[in-house]
Ligand code: FES
């Protein structure tokens with residue numbers, strides 16, 4: 001019975017967050033805690049020739065300075081450093097040796113009694129380098145970019161371009177209308193508000209409790225065990241609250257390695273907090289150069305799609321995602337071809353950032369579709385409808401559900417799309433040019449195996465435990481809602497334990513898969529609880545449920561109730577008291593069915609209005625409507641916030657965000673949030689979120705996940721609106737006013 | 743009102759473990775140690791509690807609260823005055839505490855997020871933030887709420903556009919802005 005699922009329930013952790021009681025990684029204080037301050041490299045490539053610690057060590061209150069020369073032993077093989085989501089290659093090893101592979105690389109950790117002393121002493125570490133020539137500009141590596149290797153395992157295969165379909169070159173040559181364009185998305189950084197931090201509590205017996213900013217406590221725990229040769233029972237990783245991550249916390253980051261190194265070396269508790277500039281080497285959305293070619297028939301159907309991409313990676317790991325294949329998935333088209341090359345640069349390895357690959361790929365594809373609509377003299381929405389695909393053409397499969405048509409319809413109505421004048425520069429509001437643009441979004445609906453433990457007390461209180469995270473996504477809340485409904489208890493009677501590596505297994509929180517996985521995990525375990533309760537209830541003398549099968553009862557209002565006859569029921573309390581049981585505990589693993597007969601995706605339609613000051617070119621995004629098809633929505637309040645956040649990110653991507661590198665020194669120039677622009681309150685105006693109905697039976701609860709779909713397509717909708725307002729097509733992001741030159 | 747004497751605020755009284763002392767000193771050799779600046783005494787009232795402190799003069803107000811007084815509700819998002827996560831109220835005015843040395847405010851009255859709820863009852867803004875889901879990860883939230891308290895006291899905002907402009911010193915990377923504005927409007931409408 002659904003009392004809570006599908007309702008706008010307020011966050012169950014809301015009280016903790018608005019009162020300041022919620023504790024993040026750098027906020028666990030213990031007596032005797034000491035502080036680490038990180039020293040980073042000032043060159044992009046080379047070796048440390050000499051590192052002089054004498055001045056730093058002379059500072060009163062400094063306990064030690066760790067470098068590659070004096071650090072305690074760490075693992076000496078790549079396998080140890082390969083975390084659960086590491087790409088192919090040879091992972092970066094913090095403080096391992098004197099090699100410098102990117103500017104901003106950590107090279108020393110000063111540990112001192114206070115953070116003030118550590119920071120001051122860190123400024124006194126003197127380093128001489130032997131410098132090698134570096135390349136950090138993707139445009140200089142264009143020719144040297146290398147095609148992706150054939151996939152080495154099923155995960156890599158997911159990220160490798162799909163096979164060519166039909167004969168795209170010939171179809172393109174024969175097309176009635178063609179469009180070709182090159183699109184560019186620069187490096188972008190996640191910039192979660194919380195600084196990356198680890199507090200390592202050193203227990204007397206050498207055991208460690210590590211409070212870490214991470215999206216995967218168990219990933220970090222396994223990694224630390226391998227790198228430091230520790231036993232799993234000696235390392236517990238915790239992250240009860242995470243101040244945003246957006247992908248930057250999927251892999252263990254270097255601050256946790258440094259903090260653990262120092263705690264083991266000094267045998268005491270250590271905190272390491274990175275500075276905002278130091279966070280710019282933790283991973284980023286790789287810059288992407290894309291060439292899109294579209295060939296259409298005169299009636300506005302597509303006949304050819306070619307999507308070529310060059311993306312950035314580091315010298316030591318090959319990071320890539322499914323950058324090109326989205327094009328051939330989204331629209332009906334008999335002929336499609338893809339190429340993907342990697343440009344290796346002297347930078348840190350990129351990492352996943354909110355809807356990795358789809359966000360960048362759909363900026364290009366959806367801009368190109370807008371340009372094709374102009375060439376065909378067709379309404380951009382009408383073009384999408386003519387190219388609508390009912391099947392996943394990569395594998396020729398039906399979708400488990402696809403309510404994209406409904407997104408287009410409801411989104412267009414809410415926006416008032418039918419009042420759009422198709423002419424560019426035709427709409428005005430006082431002195432401003434007004435533009436309306438639209439785009440489509442797509443993402444995957446994935447699920448992962450997950451284990452959930454539920455402990456039910458005779459007083460009708462339940463504890464739900466799983467090692468997953470809540471990075472702001474609302475896991476605490478939806479888990480409580482699902483548990484309350486599945487156990488038939490009030491929401492207040494549910495407590496959620498997460499963000500602790502000692503809890504039952506969970507994958508990292510990413511890919512939009514946690515909501516579906518953990519909710520079905522809770523349902524699976526709740527069924528086991530129900531069965532156990534039924535077993536106890538049947539033992540009661542004259543039990544009203546004596547001859548009933550487990551599928552025939554449900555838990556509601558604190559009772560086991562016969563589905564067929566609601567008058568036959570036993571309360572949880574009675575069943576447990578009678579059996580003299582205080583607590584029932586069950587732990588079950590949810591293994592999602594591996595349904596390869598259908599494609600599983602979420603979709604969206606985004607409509608955007610921009611107003612452009614004709615004199616100075618300032619762009620404001622005044623209205624956005626985002627219509628989402630993502631299966632069953634567990635919580636309309638937190639789900640809507642997820643999408644709002646995605647739209648805000650899309651606005652940032654379209655207009656503000658760009659990591660700038662001084663290629664001469666190979667260093668990021670705007671490694672702070674004053675010069676790396678993220679949207680602020682004044683940038684954000686009216687945003688409307690619509691969830692369209694989309695029943696789906698891919699999992700028992702019909703859930704698809706929402707973390708990424710909100711951002712996909714937004715930048716293209718805005719770029720298309722800018723074109724409509726100004727007649728200028730900007731193909732490289734962000735659309736800053738210098739690019740408009742009206 | 744309670745009074746807390748906190749000389750040296752705990753940390754500098756600590757001794758280095760012997761083994762560590764030797765290794766560090768061996769490496770430094772005969773050179774004399776570089777001493778830290780002389781501690782300064784500061785008196786502050788934080789959420790109604792008076793504190794007398796002896797501090798390294800480089801201690802920011804933010805670090806004083808987070809690292810010395812265990813008041814971790816106020817957040818550090820940049821330590822550079824760029825994000826507003828560290829916003830607290832000093833004598834009623836909203837201030838970025840990361841850009842403020844504690845010694846600059848000797849004698850001041852400070853209110854942090856922990857001091858807004860009176861006797862367990864949430865401040866109307868705290869309740870409005872929950873009702874409107876004006877946050878996701880919650881990391882910018884204490885700063886947003888303290889900033890909004892300051893904003894309302896300033897009486898400068900009369901429209902949603904004013905709120906957006908005057909709250910733009912508080913970044914929310916989760917992008918909860920529209921809900922933040924709605925929450926503030928709800929409370930402003932009432933006051
Ligand atoms: S931490 Fe003070 S403004 Fe960012």
Ligand code: FES
Pocket residue numbers: 193243244472876877878879880881882883913914915916917918
């Ligand atoms: S709620 Fe996460 S930064 Fe604002």
